[in-house]
Amino acid sequence: MNPIRHEDYHPIERPTYQQELDEVVQQVARRTHASVERQGVGRAVRTAHGKTYGLLKATVTVGDNTGFYRQGIFARPAVYDAVVRYSNGLGHHRPDHQLGAACGMGVKLFGVPGPSLLDDERDSGTFDLNLINNEVFFANTAYDYMVIEDLFAELPEALVNPARRKTWMAEFLTRRGTLTDPGSWLWDELLAMLSFTTVPRRNLLSYTYNSMGAFRYGDHIAKIRTVPTAASLSALTHQIVDVRADNEAFRHTLVAEAAERDHSFELQVQLNTDLARMPVDNTSVKWPEDLSPWVTVARVDLPRQDIGGDDNLAAADTTSITPWRSREEHRPLGEIQRVRQEVYRRSSIERHRANGQDRREPAGSAELVG
Template structure:
């Protein structure tokens, strides 16, 4: 199988990108400040992944990996201390019945060698992975994100309100009327957004979580996912009976048994059919299989205290807290670099939280 070389990918450089990015970052910073009043909990809340479900201690083990998958931090066997943060994808703090089922799995590894791509913390030994329980994303450019982020803030209300649903989808599809031709409309992005409504509410430990965006993978290009290895006792999440069902199910499951996941990589074989700059299209598995490069072990533990939620809320996860061999690529990935950084700076400042990367899971838990 022939894998695309990283050097053969040419980033798309659009005129106006920097101006659009500056506006996106400004809007996110403003919405972060406004969240203090909007969410009414006495602190700033993330504009996405606002509701945290818990933080668990974990271990990431890299075994013997065959070429060409032995790249970057997965090139040699190693064991890393880690934590995993689970959260809801929306930026609201509500009962689970009033939120969707799009949930995130953020992995932070400690003691990873090399220089971080985040220039303001280049010496930090942490390495993050941002994953979500869907295979596709709904924005691909800075301009898309600038418009869609405002619409995203209306979810899930807009899609369950018959009076708003049709106009909301029209605004999304046409980028609020800025795309005149149907050939330009955001069909892939709209279908990607609607695919999130098909995600079933289940135990957070039972999902497969995906990076959606692409990364450099040493000499190649890849996407990343986690696949659960352990069956769960509490599969169903009844949000009608329990407004904190995701959290309570996670606490119960984590307290009863160990859990494990495979960390897998899909290498790109065709930039045409496996596009880097369109995260709204899933990479066909028949073009390139998923291959396991590491194992994540989550030992049985008690995460039921409020201190766990406090630690989870203060934990920053960004795809750019990584190494050069795993650089995020594609325009929406570049957007995330400054959006995540600025959001974290604003949130920690408002909440009087120290913005400093921990050196181990023990510092957090």
């Protein structure tokens, strides 16, 4: 089955979108500033991916791709300097046993040709991949995000407390009572949210990390993921992440693995071949692999390195990752992706301002990690 052409996808345009987006952005700005006091770590914390586990030097090598996969920055062989940031998905800075296992892998490439989609850094040369260790996401519109962001801030306590769990899920399902018709309830989104609670606690280098949202892939449409290579996965020696015995188990495991050996991932894409069964505007639905397999288009290599110092965490904290730090050939698609464009930008601006940090894109990995 041939992949869908990019121009055959038509974005949904809702008349209330801009008003809802403005409220979401203001909400995120307020929560970012409030996090200085709320999180108790002496600085503003991200409203999502608040706790950093480490920043690693990396190399991304694009393969000699063929056919439909020869698109955009993957159209010809290339080698890019890069960094990889690991983090927890929640917007809290707490001991690991008080957080879930939803974790992110942010990849930033340097020296990528072409103008960035971000207007205030068109010539930065950086290109980001924003990935998480789950296949689906739990919000699909600006309005969903506006309501769910408040509920998201209650996690993980809301799902652990029996008295709150039932009412929390009801509020999520009905957008806090605004969806009165059961046929419009957010079942896909609720199931996607609950799927994050089933992610096991494992070595951060053992997960598959997904974009969840769709992107333009040159002439086509795709999702992106990273998968540990078989050799890298089999070489891991710190399999147990015991958050009860160690409040910083994820970081300490990552630091140990990074210091002992090289690690590698396959960077893969899944092309869209059926807009009905592989929806762009519903990120809560997994794209079936029997319709389109994942195909490797590049490799991410992490050389052996020491990331154990506090300077590493400081560098990771100032590093921003957004799916919109991209190129036109890989423009994010779908309403929730459009929401991310301004939300991520504003969140980064407000956080850097509150923390007195210089907000600029580095020219290479050497500016961030040794």
